[in-house]
Amino acid sequence: MDNTKTYCKPNWFAYTLARFVSFLFATFIFRRKILRNEVRHAKGAYVILANHEMALDFVNLIGATHRRMTFVISNSFYQTLPVKKILDWMHVIPKQQFQTSVSDMKKMKAVIQAGQPLVIYPAGLMCEDGLSTPIPRGTFKFIKWLGAEVYIARSKGTYFNMPKWTKGIRPGRTTLDIYRLFSAEDTAKLSVEEIQAQAEDALLFDAYREQEELQAFYSKNNDIRGLENVLYICPHCGKEYTVQSSGVDMLGCSSCGYQVRSDRFGFLSRISSFGPVIRYVSDWSSNIQQFMLQQLESHPEQKCSVPVDISMIDSKTSKFVPAGSAELTISAECISLCGKVNNEDLQIEVPIRSTPTLPFRPGQYLEVQHGLTIYRCHPQDPRCTTKLIHTIKAFYQLAWAEGAEN
Secondary structure (H helix, E strand, O other), X not given: OOOOOOOOOOOHHHHHHHHHHHHHHHHHHOOEEEEEEOOOOOOOOEEEEEOOOOOOXXXXXXXXXXXXXXXXXXXXXXXXXXXXXXXXXXXXXXXXXXXXXXXXXXXXXXXXXXXXXXXXXXXXXXXXXXEOOOOOOHHHHHHHHHOOEEEEEEEEOHHHHOOOOOOOOOOEOEEEEEEEEEOHHHHHHOOHHHHHHHHHHHHOOEHHHHHHHHOOOEOOOOOOOOHHHOOOEOOOOOOEOOEEEOOOOEEEEOOOOOEEEEOOOOOEEEXXXXXXOOOOHHHHHHHHHHHHHHHHHHOOOOOEEEEEEEEEEEOOOOEEEEEEEEEEEEOOOEEEEEEEEOOEEEEEEEEHHHOOXXXXXXXXXXXXXXXXXXXXXXXXXXXXXXXXXXXXXXXXXXXXXXXXXX
């Protein structure tokens, strides 16, 4: 599939099939309620910017209009799905997360030049803690360059349908609000900074605070097994990797005895007689991130190095298979891998300044993407996966803060 220079309209049969299956999921599993839909009858070229809370967010959006939309999706997602052929017929645009090549830009520009709708999930990753992942700053310059109308597709509740820290789908209420943010004229006259401010205001979210408004029920929503891989620091004693699941709905620290329980809405309550009262998973996670930021702010020379086993995608099976091992190092300048993969020496570096975070699965792996190659890194101590992600986020934030000062 190569639509670098010309637009290829999604195949009618493949798109109709995907829209039908998505309708069933959106209606009966995600119980979607559409608040507004300003693209239903919209004509001409436009870009839809959508927030990203779960892996199947596109399910709620694909039927918003009878027009066939072109979706930009993660290359890792594209490469490993068993329905890759259908995605080819739909002419999705797979791209590496947080990297946009000239080829990718041409493909997306071709959709707009053909007068067609384009869907982008600018955050790139579904969140692990209910907080939206950072949107790369280059995204807003790219939106201005496209020069089209911009719509927002704002989902709420989908984080609870498929929490990143567990497996399976949890049916329950979601909402979708689609509205125009900018006309093409607005996009042309506004500065990149103005586009960024308004787009981030529309897209960034805290799923737990939104749940206060929704008060929606989700299947097994009090089952928080796996969340210990996200909330890896005890908020009372401050020790790492001592937080463990205790039964279905409880987390507790094996060191100090601090305990919390989750209710059917996903909110936490303290059940130990001591320690901080934390209602939102997002607040607990934010505190961990803030701790990491302060630590690296005081000691920016720090590096984090861990041994990892590496898997890579087998083109025949479209699955990740063992390929070697390496040392993963995160510093203020870059993320590096040094080791041996497929019997060849591996030495790569990815600049921190262009990497707000990495694709990952709590307690399992993270993915370093270099050009068109994806290195899935399994830390030999998988508990540290989320800590590595917090380290990257903090170094990224510090890099841009330093750039702003200079």
